[in-house]
Amino acid sequence: MLAVTGGKGGSGKTTTTLGLARALDRPTVAVDADWDLPDLHALAGVPRPWPGNDAGEAVESAPDSDGTRVLPAPSNPRERDVGAVLRRLHVADPLVLADCPAGAGPDAAAPLRVADAALLAVTPCAPALRDAAKAAAMARELDTLVAGAVVTRATVVPPGVPEFLGCPVLARVPPVGRDVLSDRRVRAAYGTAAGALVEGSKL
Numbered sequence: 718m719l720a721v722t723g724g725k726g727g728s729g730k731t732t733t734t735l736g737l738a739r740a741l742d743r744p745t746v747a748v749d750a751d752w753d754l755p756d757l758h759a760l761a762g763v764p765r766p767w768p769g770n771d772a773g774e775a776v777e778s779a780p781d782s783d784g785t786r787v788l789p790a791p792s793n794p795r796e797r798d799v800g801a802v803l804r805r806l807h808v809a810d811p812l813v814l815a816d817c818p819a820g821a822g823p824d825a826a827a828p829l830r831v832a833d834a835a836l837l838a839v840t841p842c843a844p845a846l847r848d849a850a851k852a853a854a855m856a857r858e859l860d861t862l863v864a865g866a867v868v869t870r871a872t873v874v875p876p877g878v879p880e881f882l883g884c885p886v887l888a889r890v891p892p893v894g895r896d897v898l899s900d901r902r903v904r905a906a907y908g909t910a911a912g913a914l915v916e917g918s919k920l
Contacts, residue, residue, distance in 0.1 A: 724848030729869030
């Protein structure tokens with residue numbers, strides 16, 4: 718399982734989760750682990766109602782328009798434990814990419830506890846970079862490998878970013894208008910990141 722984190726809201730975690738899931742040449746499931754502010758289902762164009770029974774025992778994903786399997790956040794998240802759901806998914810599916818909540822609280826830590834590795838999604842501004850460094854530190858505190866970073870909405874990667882985050886920058890995603898994941902440059906950037914993760918045996 719790969720946890721896509723970054724600390725700050727609006728850093729591109731959701732877009733990176735879905736972009737990577739679509740770029741990987743293997744079966745994947747993109748899961749929304751941000752149950753308080755879910756938006757993966759909207760980006761993927763899948764309905765939000767929780768697939769499965771009321772007890773949360775059945776966890777099934779639905780394909781988006783690109784064929785990628787997506788598991789949205791449940792409609793009533795207080796009835797379920799995100800960590801337990803992620804653990805079941807981790808066992809059942811070959812590769813799960815978890816769109817993590819912002820911040821450094823227990824909600825953000827839950828996916829990192831389950832994940833094999835974390836990927837930082839960060840915009841090239843000082844506050845976002847500081848928050849991403851905090852997210853990386855939290856992942857390492859939980860013994861989760863930080864596999865790399867994707868710098869989003871960036872024309873260039875500022876110097877010193879890999880050293881500051883303590884991990885390689887795997888790709889730079891250019892700033893584009895609407896329909897971000899339809900842009901060929903964005904898709905190519907996530908393809909580069911996916912290739913680097915596979916080549917480095919992080920997936």
